[in-house]
Amino acid sequence: MVYFLDELESKNLLKSLRPKARQVGVTEELRGWNWDTSPLKPYHDVSLPMYLICAGYCPTSRDVYLSKVKGMKGEYTHPVTMGVIIHDTVGQAFREAKLKKFDADFSSWYESMDYEKRLSGNFEEIRRCAKMVWNFILSAAKARFESCLVTQPYGSPEELILTTIPFLVEHRISGRLLGTSGMLSVDCFDYMRNIIFDLKVGFKGDRYRCRIYPTGYALVFESVYEVPVDIGCNVFINFKGERMIVEKDLFHINDDLRSWWIEERDNKAEIVYEEKDPGIPPSCPDDCIYRSVCGE
Numbered sequence: 438m439v440y441f442l443d444e445l446e447s448k449n450l451l452k453s454l455r456p457k458a459r460q461v462g463v464t465e466e467l468r469g470w471n472w473d474t475s476p477l478k479p480y481h482d483v484s485l486p487m488y489l490i491c492a493g494y495c496p497t498s499r500d501v502y503l504s505k506v507k508g509m510k511g512e513y514t515h516p517v518t519m520g521v522i523i524h525d526t527v528g529q530a531f532r533e534a535k536l537k538k539f540d541a542d543f544s545s546w547y548e549s550m551d552y553e554k555r556l557s558g559n560f561e562e563i564r565r566c567a568k569m570v571w572n573f574i575l576s577a578a579k580a581r582f583e584s585c586l587v588t589q590p591y592g593s594p595e596e597l598i599l600t601t602i603p604f605l606v607e608h609r610i611s612g613r614l615l616g617t618s619g620m621l622s623v624d625c626f627d628y629m630r631n632i633i634f635d636l637k638v639g640f641k642g643d644r645y646r647c648r649i650y651p652t653g654y655a656l657v658f659e660s661v662y663e664v665p666v667d668i669g670c671n672v673f674i675n676f677k678g679e680r681m682i683v684e685k686d687l688f689h690i691n692d693d694l695r696s697w698w699i700e701e702r703d704n705k706a707e708i709v710y711e712e713k714d715p716g717i718p719p720s721c722p723d724d725c726i727y728r729s730v731c732g733e
């Protein structure tokens with residue numbers, strides 16, 4: 438249920454993942470609060486957006502060079518626009534739910550965002566998908582809240598909202614200590630279960646690779662708040678006809694993932710610091726936002 442865990446996911450978290458994470462642990466030097474010592478300390482005075490550090494679609498990382506050295510913006514393709522609008526929809530639906538506005542109107546919010554003037558894509562399809570997401574989140578949140586009203590008669594409405602929808606959604610946080618942007622937006626942090634979530638819309642590639650995103654955000658959380666964040670979760674949203682499909686990948690943010698994120702950050706920061714063009718690979722993904730620039 439987007440960021441709500443279902444029964445099987447909760448069992449997996451409590452009986453398998455969390456105990457394993459406790460047993461394996463995390464090496465102290467790979468905790469975000471050690472941002473001022475190697476290997477977390479950035480080599481170069483360069484700050485990169487999280488998506489550029491983590492994105493793996495360009496085989497040579499030329500996207501980093503084009504964006505940060507040449508200052509070029511990519512084109513808004515249909516999948517990019519779909520991703521932007523679905524992310525916004527999720528964020529707004531949770532904001533409405535936290536205000537107990539479970540019947541909030543999707544159309545008036547969507548129109549107020551002026552997407553169709555600013556972005557490009559097949560808006561008929563995007564609007565239909567976004568409405569599905571909106572309705573799904575608000576009805577799931579309402580069901581949770583009402584079920585708690587019945588089972589917890591002594592909890593105040595504020596307390597019940599904070600515990601039934603325990604999510605910081607689109608949480609703004611600075612990644613400066615780790616060489617990332619000063620204004621990051623974390624898709625979701627579940628403060629009751631201590632899980633970092635990242636949302637992927639229409640993603641068809643290597644799901645393991647996506648684990649690097651929550652890993653980066655967990656390191657940033659640790660650097661700012663100095664609390665351990667050991668569990669990450671990618672939420673994959675896809676649409677099939679009139680149906681929305683939600684799948685999750687819950688995992689331990691272990692030493693390997695942390696080291697991998699640091700390596701990606703350092704390699705990409707070097708491209709920017711040295712202003713070196715890494716060149717064009719033999720083949721490029723069809724949906725790369727820089728295809729018209731690279732001519733591939």
Ligand code: SF4
Pocket residue numbers: 494495496497498499500716717718720721722725726727728729731732733
């Ligand atoms: S078009 Fe190819 S080389 Fe250029 S940024 Fe995209 S993937 Fe990289």
